[in-house]
Every structure is written in structure tokens, then in C-alpha cells.
Amino acid sequence: GAGVSQSPSNKVTEKGKDVELRCDPISGHTALYWYRQSLGQGLEFLIYFQGNSAPDKSGLPSDRFSAERTGGSVSTLTIQRTQQEDSAVYLCASSPQGQGKAFFGQGTRLTVV
């Protein structure tokens, strides 16, 4: 069975451009998480979806960041007007329910130049 899939694996973008990151969770998983990890750092929580709704979006760092999830499946994280400090690995994870074991994708490495 397929795991969590993230695309693209790597993205280089110019400062000021918008980027869209995609996450395909494991089929049937109702919970979906987005995290950001800078080099050598821990995982910074961004947003959590349960189905299509986001009970916890407290981690989004600014209004340039938004995320949506459609059909209880695919999620996209959009960063508008990218800045150099947005450079990081963006990790997505899904879980059968909200409180159990999470399965991670391999991440998208975003570089803003």
C-alpha cells in the first residue's frame, strides 16, 4: 500500500513568488498534519486537519501561509510572497484518527532564493 506522498520533493523559488505544496495522505486516514523543519531543528507545527476541517491552525506563522484539504484526502499548503526565511523542509503526516500513530511523507525541501 502507498504511504504518504508529497510533491514536489524539492522546490526552488524566487523571493516574492507563491508556492503550492501537495500532500496525499494514506487512504482512509482522517487526520492530516503539516510541519516545517529548518536545518538541524525540530518540527514546527503548522496546521492539523480532521477530515476537511482544521481544528488547530495555530501554528501558521503568518497570513502568507494557508492550507486546505478537500474530500478528506489531498491537502495543499500555499505560501504567498515567499521570503528567504520560508526555506525549510515541509513535512506532511497522516493518521487513521487524530490521536494515534502518524505516518510521514518524505517532505518537500523548499529553497527561496
Place this chain on the structure above:
Amino acid sequence: SQQGEEDPQALSIQEGENATMNCSYKTSINNLQWYRQNSGRGLVHLILIRSNEREKHSGRLRVTLDTSKKSSSLLITASRAADTASYFCATVDDQAGTALIFGKGTTLSVSS
């Protein structure tokens, strides 16, 4: 936001030795989980311990949980070079609708 704080930040040991990592957290939790990360990409789930459990084993891993001290420890016995990785604890609050929140991690280096 980050919930857990792992200690130490970095740990270097020889193959065959035991490695102990600690995690402290701040809120009342439903469960605590440990994950492993190789090469800065996807994390792999190792073990989950619920708030009403005190100790759990999985192969060479032993996890303890002390809810009165809001702390957990991960023990890896008879370590191998392949155990070299970063290890993170993560907690789920006991309130519905809360996310899985990670600590900053411990980097373990096992030399042969």
C-alpha cells in the same frame, strides 16, 4: 508551537552501549510518542505510550512515562551504528481536536 523538550540535545556512544534520551512536556496528555528521523526527511514512528501506562517495550526500545513529572524516557539497549539518527518525542493533549506536537529532538551518534 513545541511541547516537548528532549535532553540531551546530542549524544555520542559506542556500539553495544545503551542510550537514554529524556523528554519533558508541559500539558496534560492523552499519549506520548517517540519517532526517529534519518537524514532530515520523513519520520518513522517507534512507540506510543498512553497516559495510563508507565512503561512499554518494543524490541531493544524501552519507554517510560511519569505523568506526575510530565516526563518520558527512551532507552535503546545494545546500540548499533544503524541507530544513528535524531529522536523526537511528540505529545497529544487530552483535549479533543489537538494536534501531535513535537519536541526539538536528540541527535544520537553510535560509533563502531
